[in-house]
Structures are given as C-alpha cells and as structure tokens.
Amino acid sequence: MSDLDALCRAALDAAAGDEHLEAYAEWGRKTDVKVYDGRVESLTSAEARGLGVRIIDGGRVGYAYAADPDPDEVRAVVEQARANAVLGSADDGNVLPEPEPIEPLDGIYLPQIAATSTDAKVALALELERLTRAADPRVTGVEEAQYGDSISRVAIRSTRGVAAEVERGDCWAVVSALANQGDETQTGFSFELARAPEHLNLARCGTEAATRASRMLGARKPATEKMPVLLDPYAAASFLGVLAAGLTAEAVLKGRSLFAGKEGAAVAAGVFTLVDDGRELKGPGASPFDDEGVPTRRTPLIEAGVLRGFLHNTYTARRMGGHSTGNAGRAGFKSTPGVGPSNLFVAPGSLDQAGLLGKAGRALLVQDLIGVHSGANPISGDFSVGVTGLVHDGGADPMPIREAAIAGTILQILGAITDVGSDLRFFGSTGSPTLLIGEMTVAGS
Amino acid sequence: MTAWDLDDGVLRAVLSAALATGGEFAEIFAEDRDSTSVRLEDRKVEELVSGRDRGAGIRVVKGESTAFAFTNRLDRDALIDAAKAAAAGLSDQRRVDATDLRRERETILNPVAIDPRDVPADRKVAYVVAVDDAARAEGGSEIRQVIASYAEGAQRVLIANSEGLLVRDNRTRTRVSCQVVAARGDVIQTGYHSPGASAGFEHLDAYPPAAVAAVAVRQAIVMLGSVPAPAGEMPVVLAPGGGGVLFHEACGHGLEADLCHKHASVYRDRAGEKIGSELVSGVDEGNLPGSWGSFAFDDEGTPSQRTMLFEDGVLTGYLTDRIRARAMSLKQSGNGRRQSYAHLPIPRMTNSSILPGRDDPDEILRGTKKGLYAKSFGGGQVNTATGDFVFGLTEAYLIENGTITTPVRGANLIGNGPDILARIDAVGRDFEVWWGVCGKDAQSVPVTTGMPTVRIAKITVGGTG
Numbered sequence: 001m002s003d004l005d006a007l008c009r010a011a012l013d014a015a016a017g018d019e020h021l022e023a024y025a026e027w028g029r030k031t032d033v034k035v036y037d038g039r040v041e042s043l044t045s046a047e048a049r050g051l052g053v054r055i056i057d058g059g060r061v062g063y064a065y066a067a068d069p070d071p072d073e074v075r076a077v078v079e080q081a082r083a084n085a086v087l088g089s090a091d092d093g094n095v096l097p098e099p100e101p102i103e104p105l106d107g108i109y110l111p112q113i114a115a116t117s118t119d120a121k122v123a124l125a126l127e128l129e130r131l132t133r134a135a136d137p138r139v140t141g142v143e144e145a146q147y148g149d150s151i152s153r154v155a156i157r158s159t160r161g162v163a164a165e166v167e168r169g170d171c172w173a174v175v176s177a178l179a180n181q182g183d184e185t186q187t188g189f190s191f192e193l194a195r196a197p198e199h200l201n202l203a204r205c206g207t208e209a210a211t212r213a214s215r216m217l218g219a220r221k222p223a224t225e226k227m228p229v230l231l232d233p234y235a236a237a238s239f240l241g242v243l244a245a246g247l248t249a250e251a252v253l254k255g256r257s258l259f260a261g262k263e264g265a266a267v268a269a270g271v272f273t274l275v276d277d278g279r280e281l282k283g284p285g286a287s288p289f290d291d292e293g294v295p296t297r298r299t300p301l302i303e304a305g306v307l308r309g310f311l312h313n314t315y316t317a318r319r320m321g322g323h324s325t326g327n328a329g330r331a332g333f334k335s336t337p338g339v340g341p342s343n344l345f346v347a348p349g350s351l352d353q354a355g356l357l358g359k360a361g362r363a364l365l366v367q368d369l370i371g372v373h374s375g376a377n378p379i380s381g382d383f384s385v386g387v388t389g390l391v392h393d394g395g396a397d398p399m400p401i402r403e404a405a406i407a408g409t410i411l412q413i414l415g416a417i418t419d420v421g422s423d424l425r426f427f428g429s430t431g432s433p434t435l436l437i438g439e440m441t442v443a444g445s
Numbered sequence: 446m447t448a449w450d451l452d453d454g455v456l457r458a459v460l461s462a463a464l465a466t467g468g469e470f471a472e473i474f475a476e477d478r479d480s481t482s483v484r485l486e487d488r489k490v491e492e493l494v495s496g497r498d499r500g501a502g503i504r505v506v507k508g509e510s511t512a513f514a515f516t517n518r519l520d521r522d523a524l525i526d527a528a529k530a531a532a533a534g535l536s537d538q539r540r541v542d543a544t545d546l547r548r549e550r551e552t553i554l555n556p557v558a559i560d561p562r563d564v565p566a567d568r569k570v571a572y573v574v575a576v577d578d579a580a581r582a583e584g585g586s587e588i589r590q591v592i593a594s595y596a597e598g599a600q601r602v603l604i605a606n607s608e609g610l611l612v613r614d615n616r617t618r619t620r621v622s623c624q625v626v627a628a629r630g631d632v633i634q635t636g637y638h639s640p641g642a643s644a645g646f647e648h649l650d651a652y653p654p655a656a657v658a659a660v661a662v663r664q665a666i667v668m669l670g671s672v673p674a675p676a677g678e679m680p681v682v683l684a685p686g687g688g689g690v691l692f693h694e695a696c697g698h699g700l701e702a703d704l705c706h707k708h709a710s711v712y713r714d715r716a717g718e719k720i721g722s723e724l725v726s727g728v729d730e731g732n733l734p735g736s737w738g739s740f741a742f743d744d745e746g747t748p749s750q751r752t753m754l755f756e757d758g759v760l761t762g763y764l765t766d767r768i769r770a771r772a773m774s775l776k777q778s779g780n781g782r783r784q785s786y787a788h789l790p791i792p793r794m795t796n797s798s799i800l801p802g803r804d805d806p807d808e809i810l811r812g813t814k815k816g817l818y819a820k821s822f823g824g825g826q827v828n829t830a831t832g833d834f835v836f837g838l839t840e841a842y843l844i845e846n847g848t849i850t851t852p853v854r855g856a857n858l859i860g861n862g863p864d865i866l867a868r869i870d871a872v873g874r875d876f877e878v879w880w881g882v883c884g885k886d887a888q889s890v891p892v893t894t895g896m897p898t899v900r901i902a903k904i905t906v907g908g909t910g
Contacts, residue, residue, distance in 0.1 A: 036707065042511040042789055043534040046527075048500065049517065065496035067517040073497075080495050087570045089489035118534070143709045143830075178708060178830060185830040187709070221905075224676075254487050255589045255626060258633075334480075334496055371826045371835035371857060379626060380633040384674075384855040384907055386826070386835030402833055403859050405676070405907030443676045443907050 003027070004155035005165060007051050010071055014078040015159055020056040020096050021078070022158040024291065025049070026333050030150040031118065033125040036142070040122055050333035055081040056096060060088035065334045093319040099161040102295045105288040107281050112196035113149045113169045121147050124173065124197060131206030132177050138214040141178040143187065148172050149197070154291075162293035170284060173200045179213035188213030189234075193284045193426065212367055216388060219400035222444035227391075228363040228418075229406060229440045230356055233425040235366045235387075236432035240344060242410065243274070244430060245378035247301050248327070248339040249316035258381040258410060259307055267307045268414035273347040274302040276311055278326055283343025285429045289326065291337045296326035301344075305414075313339045345431035349420035353434045356421050362393045364401070364442050381409040387442070405443045413437060446519040448475035448499070448603045449613055453546050455521050456605040459503065462528035464607055466535045468505035468512070471528070472606040474744060475501035475519060476786050479562055482596040485573040493566060500786040505531045509772055515787045546611040554734055554741040554749065555643035557617045561597035564646045569595045575654035576623050583655070584662040587669060589633070590626040591658075595619075597646070604746040612746040618737065618891060619648040620880070623657045627665035634671070634854065635839070636664030637821075641737040641880040641891060664821060664840050667852050674841060674856030674908025680816035681858060682809055682844060682900045686877030689894030690822035692727060692799050695834045695862035697894075698885070700754055700762070701780070701792040702769035704829045711832035711863060712760060721758035721866030724802050728753055729764055731779050731795035737880045738796040738892040745781035745790050752778045754797070758866070764792045784888040791886060798895030802872025806898035809871045811847035817856065817906055818842040818849050825858075832862035835907070857907035865901050873898030 004025040011023035032044040051074065052065040062085025064077045129145035149171035156164045174191040190208035192200045231239055251257035259267060268274075278287055278296025289295050292314055300308045312320070313328035316339055329340035357363065370386035377383070384407035390398035408416075421434035456473060463471035477499045484492040500517035501524055512534025514527040561569075576593035600616040620641030627634055638660035642648040683691060696712075704710040712720070721727075731749030733739050740749055745767050753761045765773070766781030769792055781790035810818070818841060825836030838856040842849045876897045883892040 036509075039508075040510045040512075040534070042513060044513040044515075044789065045530050045534070046502075046513075046515040046787060048515070048787065050498075052496075061492065063492060063494040065494070067498045067500060077496075084493040084495060084566065087490065087493050087566055089491070091489055091491075141708050143707050176709075185708070185711075187828060187830045255628075334494070334498070336492055336494065370828075370833075371837050373823070373826070373837075377635070379635060380854075382855045384837065384857050386857060386859050386907065388833075402831075403861070403905060405835070405857055405859055405905075407676075407855060407857075407907060445678065445905070 002155060002165060004153055005157065007074065008155050008157035010074045011051065011053050011078055012157055012159060014075045020159055022054045022096050022156065024052045024333055025155045026152060028150055028152040030148065031121055032146065032148040033122050034144055034146045035125040035129050036144065038126065043122065051077060052333040053077050053081040054336060055085045056094050057085040059090035059092055059094045060085045061094050061336065062088060063336045093315045095314060095318055096158050096160045097162060097292050097294050097314040097324060100295050102164055102289050105279060105286060108168045108195065108286050110169055110196045112198060113151055113171055116197050121197065124202065128173050128175050128202045128206055131203050132175050132209050135207040135210035136179065136214045138179045138181060138217060139177050139210045140180040143176040143178055146174040156293040164289045164293040166288055168287065169195055171195065171197050171200065173202055173205050175205055175209045177209040177213040179217055181217045184217060186213045186216040186219065215390060216400045219388065219402040221403040222391065222401040222442065224441065224444050226439050226441050228360040229437045229442065230360060230363055230365045231435045231437065232353065232365060232367050233423055233432050233434055234427065235369045236435045237427040237430045238369050238372050240346065240430040240432055242372060242376040242378050244341050244344050247310055249310040249312045249320055250339040252310055253316060253319055256379050258379065262307045263309060265307055266305045267411060268302050268305040269417040270305040271349065271420050272302060272305055272414060272417050274344065275300050275347060276327065276341050276344045278342030280343045283345065283426045283431060285342040287342065290328040291330045292328040294324045294326045294328060296342055299325045311339050311341060313337055341429045343426065343431065344429055345424060345426065346420060346433060348422045348424040348433045350422055351419060352422050356419055356434055356436045357392050359419065360436055365390045365392055381411055383408055383410050383413060403444065406440050408440065447477045448519060449601055451475055451519065451603055455524065456546060459524045459528045460605065460607045462525050463503055463505045463532050466532040468507045468532065468535050470506040470607055472604065473501055473503050474602065474604050474786055476600055476602045478598060478600040480598045481566065481569065483569050483573050483594060485577050485593045487590065488577060490570055490573065493570065501527065502786040503528045503531045504789065505535055506768065507535050509768065510535065511768065511789065513789050546605055547609045549610065549612045551613055552741040554732060555739055557645035559646040561617065561619055561646040562599055572621065572649055572654060576658050579655040580623055580625050580658035580662050583659055584625060584627060584666055587627045587629055587666060588625060589628045592624040594622045606746065610746045612742045614740060614742045616643060616740050617645055618643050619645060621649060621652055621657055623661040625661040625665045627669055629669040632669055634665050634668035636661035639880060642735055643737060643739045644735050668840060668854055671852035671854040674853035674906060676906060676908040678903050678905050680813050680900060680902055681904050681906065682813055682816060682818050682898060683896060684818065684820040685873065685875045685896055685898050686879045687821040688819060688899060689798060689879050689896035690825065691836055692896060693794060693797055693892065693894040694825045694827045694836065695832065696727065696866060697794045697797045698827060699829045699832060699862060700764055702763045702765040702773055702775060703792050705763060706769050706773055709830045711830065715760050717759065719759045720863050721755055722869040723758045724872040725755050725758050725866055725869050726800040727755040727798065728800060729780065729794055729797045733796045736796045736893055743779045743781045744783045747777050747779040747781060749779045749795065764794060766790050766792045782890050784890060788888050793885065793890050794883065794892050796893045796895065799897065799899060801874050801876045801897040804871045804873050806873040806875045809873055809898050809900050810844060810849065813844045813847060813900060816844040818844050819858065827862065834862060835859050853908065855908055859905040859907050865904055868902045869899055870902045871900040
C-alpha cells in the first residue's frame with residue numbers, strides 16, 4: 001500500500017455509514033532549472049503532497065482539502081467536506097462513478113527522470129541556451145532557457161469501490177530567444193515535451209526559437225489585405241484551446257457552448273477531424289484513468305466536419321444520459337473534478353507546412369495569435385485576435401508582419417479550413433498540425 | 446505546527462543549513478493559508494470548498510544564482526532537509542552563519558474587521574444566492590446564465606532571512622463576482638463584475654448583491670444591442686477603471702525589473718527619458734490600505750511602498766525585488782511577490798494606476814468627433830520586448846460627434862506601449878479601480894489597476910465591421 005493509498009484509506013475510514021465519499025491524494029516531486037547568460041539563474045527542487053475529499057449526500061456536494069495532512073487532519077478534512085455538503089444544492093447528477101476495469105498505460109512513467117542527476121539537468125538547460133544562441137547570428141540573447149521535470153502520483157479511492165493509482169513522469173525544455181537588429185528586438189519561443197530527458201530534442205528546440213525570433217526582424221504593420229491564412233501548430237493549438245471550452249458537456253449544460261444542439265450537423269470543413277484520446281501516448285495528457293478514476297478512451301468530437309459529441313465526466317454524463325468519456329479533470333487536490341480534454345488534437349493530413357504554403361499561393365503564415373483569451377469568446381463564437389507572422393508570396397524572403405488582426409467567428413473559421421498539415425504537435429492538452437484557412441481579412445493599416 | 450509558530454532557534458538552524466555550501470543569502474518563507482470558496486451556477490450552489498494549504502520555501506542566493514526548495518511540512522527536520530536540498534544547488538564549501546533575527550514591528554496595513562473564517566458558511570452561500578436572484582430579477586428573460594461566486598483567503602506568512610530580518614504578515618482577502626450570460630436571438634454576450642479587497646467579510650457590506658449583479662447585467666444586456674466593431678485607426682477614449690488594464694499590460698509589465706535585466710523590456714535603461722505625453726503620471730502602490738493588491742510587507746519582507754513610474758511622461762522608476770534591485774543598482778521597491786511558498790519571488794505590480802489629470806471627462810468625449818469608447822477590457826497580451834500589445838474589449842461603444850452611441854463587439858486595441866503613452870492627449874480628473882488576478886511566469890497574484898478617463902489620439906482598432 002502506497003503512502004497515497006494510505007491517505008485515501010484513512011479518509012474512507014472516517015466516512016459515516018453509507019456515506020458516498022471519494023478521496024483523491026496526490027504527490028509530486030519537481031525540478032526546475034532556469035539558466036541565463038551561461039549560469040544557473042534558479043534551481044528549484046521540491047516535494048509536495050495533498051488530499052482532497054468529496055462527499056456527496058443526497059445529490060449535494062461538499063469538498064475540503066489539506067496539504068500533507070496527518071491522521072487528525074484527515075478526519076478534520078472529512079468533517080469539513082461533510083459540513084460543506086449540507087449547504088450545497090441537491091442535483092441528481094451528483095454521483096460518484098462506479099468502478100470500471102482500468103487498462104494500465106505503459107510508457108507514461110519512465111525511470112530516466114529519477115535517474116538523472118541535478119547536475120545533468122542543469123547541463124541540459126545550459127546546452128539549450130548555447131544551442132539557441134548558436135542557431136542564428138542575429139540571436140543576441142536568450143531571455144530564459146529552462147529544463148523542468150515532474151514525477152507525480154495520484155491515488156483515488158471511493159466508498160463505491162473505485163481504487164486507482166498511477167505514477168507518471170514528464171519533462172520539458174523551454175526557451176525564449178531574443179533577436180536584435182538596430183534597436184529592434186523580436187522574441188521567439190519554443191518548447192519540447194517528453195517523458196525522459198534524453199528524448200528532448202534540444203537542437204530542434206533552440207533552432208526553432210532562434211528562427212521564430214530572427215525571422216520576425218523588420219516586421220511592419222501591413223496594409224489591410226484579403227488572403228489565405230495558415231495557422232502554424234502553435235497558433236492552431238491556441239485556437240483549439242478556445243474550441244475545447246465549447247466541446248465539454250459542462251459548457252452545453254450551462255448554456256456556454258456554441259456547439260450545443262449541433263450534434264450530427266456539419267460545424268467544420270470536411271478536412272477537419274478533432275479527437276480526444278487520453279490513451280494517446282504522444283500527448284502529454286495521457287493517463288489510464290481520469291481524475292475521478294474513470295478509464296480514459298478515444299472520443300471523436302468532430303469527424304470530417306460533423307459534430308459527434310462532447311466530453312463528459314460522471315456528472316455531465318448522468319445529466320445528459322450517457323457514459324463518462326473519462327474526461328474528469330481537476331487542477332490538483334484543491335479542486336473538485338470538472339470536465340476537460342486529455343489530449344485534444346486535430347487528425348493530421350498529408351502535406352507538410354511547405355506543401356501547404358505552396359498550395360496557398362500568397363498567404364499569411366501566422367506564428368502567434370495574440371490576445372486569444374480576451375479576443376476569442378467561446379460562448380458567442382466571436383473571434384478577433386492580433387497576429388504576427390510572415391506573408392509568403394512564393395519567393396525566398398517572406399515579409400514579417402506585426403500589429404495586424406484577423407477576425408470572424410469560430411464557426412466561420414472552422415468552415416473555411418481548406419487543408420490540414422501533417423506536422424501535428426502537442427502543446428499541453430491540445431495538439432494540432434498547421435491549418436490552412438481560405439481567404440480572411442488581415443487587418444492592418 | 447503553523448508558520449507563525451516557527452521559533453527563532455528553528456529558523457536560525459534552517460538558515461544556517463541553507464548557507465552551508467557558501468550561499469551569500471538565505472531566506473525562509475513559510476505560510477498557512479485557509480481558503481473557502483462558494484460557486485453558484487445554473488441556480489445551484491455547485492461548490493462549497495474549504496481547505497488549508499501550508500508550507501515553506503527556502504532559497505539560497507549566490508551572486509545571481511538562486512537555489513530553491515519547498516516542502517509542505519513545517520517541522521524542523523523537514524525544513525532542514527529542504528534547506529539542504531536548496532544548499533545542494535550551490536557548490537562551494539565555505540560556510541557562513543546566519544545572524545541573529547530581529548523581529549520587525551508588525552504593521553497592520555489592511556485591517557480586518559470581520560475574520561471571514563469566523564463567519565458561518567451559510568451566510569456566504571446566502572450571498573451568492575442573492576447575487577443570482579438579483580441578476581435574474583434585474584436582467585429578465587434575456588438572462589441565460591448567472592455564475593456567482595464568493596472567495597476568501599487568509600494567508601499568514603513568516604519571512605526570515607540570513608541578514609536577520611524576521612517579518613510576519615497577515616493577508617486576508619475577500620472577493621465576490623458575478624458573471625452573466627445574456628442572449629437575444631443569435632447574439633450571446635457576457636457581463637462580469639468582481640470587486641475584491643484586502644479585508645474581511647465586511648467587504649461584502651460595501652458590495653451588496655444587487656449592486657454587483659447590476660453591473661454585470663447592464664454590461665451583458667447593453668452588449669446584446671451591439672454591432673460588429675469598426676476596424677482602422679481612430680481616437681480611443683478609455684473609460685475610468687477598466688482602461689487601467691491597458692496601462693498594467695502595456696507599460697507596467699515592461700517596468701518590472703526582471704524583464705529589463707534580461708533585455709526583454711522596451712523600457713530598459715530609459716529612466717529619466719520622456720516616453721509618454723506630459724499628461725501621463727503613473728504609480729504603483731502596494732501600501733494602499735485595504736486594496737486588493739496591497740500587503741504590509743512583500744514576499745521578501747520589504748515594506749510595501751509607493752513607486753512613481755512616470756512623472757509628466759518621464760520614466761521615473763522600476764519595480765524591483767531583492768535580486769533585481771542588487772543586480773541593477775536600483776532601490777528595493779517592495780514588489781517581490783510570489784503566489785505561494787512553492788514559488789520564487791519575482792517583481793510584480795500591486796495597485797498600479799495612471800494618476801488623475803485635469804480634464805473634464807465629459808469634455809474629453811465632447812472633443813472626440815469620431816472614435817471608440819473602451820469601457821471594459823477582457824484582458825490582453827503584450828510582448829514586453831517590443832512593447833506590442835493586443836487587448837480585447839468586452840464593452841465598447843462608438844463615439845459620434847462627441848457622444849457615446851452604439852455598443853460594438855469584437856473590438857481589439859492593437860498598438861505599442863511607448864507609442865500610446867506618447868499619444869495620450871487628454872487625462873480626466875475622475876478615477877476608478879478595477880480588480881484582477883495577474884499571471885506571470887505561471888504565478889498568479891491579486892492586483893488592481895486604476896485609471897481616469899484617458900484619450901489616446903490614435904490607435905489601431907481591430908474589428909469585424
């Protein structure tokens with residue numbers, strides 16, 4: 001029995017009678033190295049543990065948590081959750097999930113992170129900084145080069161019989177390059193995710209950050225023009241992040257989804273297929289079960305442009321009469337489970353980015369969407385954001401642009417996608433290849 | 446064991462262990478945080494969550510390198526282990542001992558009249574239910590959804606360092622919010638209001654449920670009648686309060702010394718230079734009593750203070766933490782903040798504002814023939830290295846012949862921080878505050894922004910109309 005399972009069992013032992021109680025315990029150890037100018041700027045190493053308890057009493061939910069509780073504190077957490085449940089609103093949808101068999105998911109924990117010394121992790125961050133500087137002569141600095149990793153365990157146990165535990169390891173490299181020309185500075189960002197430090201491609205990461213910074217030097221505000229727009233995987237993934245908010249059943253139930261009532265209808269161009277798959281190992285969100293202990297699976301959301309369904313946790317499935325898709329998610333032991341994507345990604349097509357550019361003719365390749373959190377409204381579907389990127393016109397020297405904007409609605413943009421690239425990449429819980437969108441107005445001066 | 450119970454002997458032992466490998470400076474930041482939140486949506490009290498977080502972060506600094514470890518145990522052994530883990534991040538063997546601790550006088554900047562932890566939870570639930578009722582009564586049949594919330598946090602911190610500093614601070618904060626979704630035909634719009642304070646439960650007396658709901662409802666309903674925003678360059682009048690987000694994002698972040706130190710700010714090395722219009726004076730004030738972004742001591746134990754950022758358009762100050770102040774020979778401004786014991790302090794804004802000027806706000810509007818009135822910002826994004834920014838407007842109107850007319854949706858402001866500071870041609874004598882949570886380097890801290898009515902002579906508006 002692990003320490004986490006012992007915490008969960010202690011909480012279950014404090015359950016009263018036939019009370020419905022779920023205990024969620026997590027432990028994490030992380031390392032974070034930031035280097036600047038050839039030396040360590042900060043090195044963080046830490047361990048933390050916590051317990052969250054959810055009690056459902058007659059459809060009312062109460063929740064309480066504590067960081068690293070001792071046995072007395074575990075009992076106090078249970079009592080607090082019980083007291084909180086009294087004041088919640090009764091809702092038939094509030095039930096704990098029934099236990100289901102969980103298929104282990106090999107490969108989400110690799111031993112290399114734990115086996116790598118701190119010195120070696122520092123060396124990785126320094127190497128990333130060096131490679132970034134060396135990648136392009138116009139790179140004059142690196143704002144930050146970072147290596148980080150985390151090993152974490154989660155245990156879930158409930159009075160209904162759920163008992164699940166998983167260990168995972170993740171590591172990442174992040175770099176932000178500064179390129180200079182005269183008094184102009186441009187920044188370029190890149191990152192890599194992996195499950196073992198040796199799988200991080202630092203050279204690719206450094207080169208990409210350097211390229212993304214230096215190719216923007218000389219960027220000007222363009223004249224307003226209609227042209228095809230390509231969202232590179234970074235930009236496309238941030239667009240997907242907005243979609244994701246409307247693809248949860250929680251958003252549908254609460255009148256916050258622009259996709260509500262559109263199941264079976266075409267909501268995007270036929271080239272567009274969007275899937276959530278918690279068992280896809282290429283995605284960083286892979287896990288054998290979700291944050292309620294329900295097994296994860298593959299859920300098609302939009303297939304060839306047609307809306308197929310929504311992401312569910314136990315609550316939304318019960319409210320809407322379906323089965324949880326294993327998409328309960330929480331921000332750690334301090335929060336109750338909501339609904340969110342595991343690995344949400346666009347199924348890749350056949351052309352690489354260069355191929356899409358060749359097909360598009362004169363077109364804007366967007367490398368950053370600016371202001372997505374404010375300019376994109378997942379409820380109304382309004383989408384109006386700033387863009388930076390490069391106008392390609394068949395020649396060798398694309399023109400960098402800044403202070404431009406694109407606007408429309410999310411459904412218009414989805415409907416106008418004419419091709420999907422082969423270059424799928426994951427950024428957190430979302431992943432996308434380059435998306436080619438038909439003509440849009442790129443607003444400048 | 447709680448943070449405030451840590452005795453001097455333990456603290457000195459921890460600091461000494463942290464310095465065992467030659468660090469020049471060691472610090473322990475310990476905290477206890479009790480939080481309660483209530484969330485109502487869809488007419489149901491969905492969540493009542495209470496919890497306790499606790500832990501300590503120990504950092505060791507040598508030159509410009511920092512090693513950091515944190516733990517959520519506050520017993521002596523766990524703290525010494527964390528101190529050793531931090532010390533291991535630095536390599537030398539020379540040993541320095543921590544000096545005696547001097548207990549700083551506790552300053553009560555943000556008095557708490559009613560400790561929210563002493564208030565029965567049913568009153569907190571009753572408040573959000575009343576907000577929901579008020580919003581639905583006020584907005585009528587066009588209200589599709591109401592999300593009301595209440596949140597309190599009582600954070601007690603203890604900071605001790607190897608220079609002998611020992612500080613305790615009590616930060617109790619309370620915040621309420623109302624978000625409204627309204628619909629008319631195919632148009633869906635939202636409204637939001639969320640006042641917060643460094644205060645106890647008495648904060649709710651200043652913000653009765655109906656008043657909070659009314660602001661959110663008005664915004665959503667007004668925007669239902671909106672038309673797509675125009676695009677192009679035009680004068681923009683920023684409404685008092687919400688417009689401060691623009692100053693926070695486009696100017697404030699670039700004045701945070703960590704970004705300047707790394708050549709990642711367009712404001713680097715420009716103290717004394719006239720950047721903005723002479724009408725612009727800006728300030729950061731962590732010591733505003735009772736304000737949402739205030740504290741008596743920052744998260745490194747430096748007393749909070751008022752820092753002039755711009756005076757009559759001239760750049761006069763930067764926001765620093767301890768490390769950046771040393772590295773750049775700047776004053777420690779009391780802006781070293783961290784989200785929790787699990788984070789390193791970095792320079793952050795507190796309560797930042799553009800100070801009121803002399804113009805009559807009505808005159809500013811009357812003097813604007815054709816433009817945009819920006820009332821509420823949805824947030825934004827800025828590239829601090831270039832100063833380029835984009836901000837979404839959640840509530841905006843056309844200005845026609847000096848009068849606010851049709852509401853517009855989907856508008857963005859696109860520009861450059863130093864450019865727009867220079868293009869400010871009117872500053873009102875009014876002033877309002879907006880409350881927010883600012884994110885930087887994956888750390889969130891409470892902030893406010895303050896702003897009078899301000900006109901920018903010309904800025905690019907991105908819109909769809």
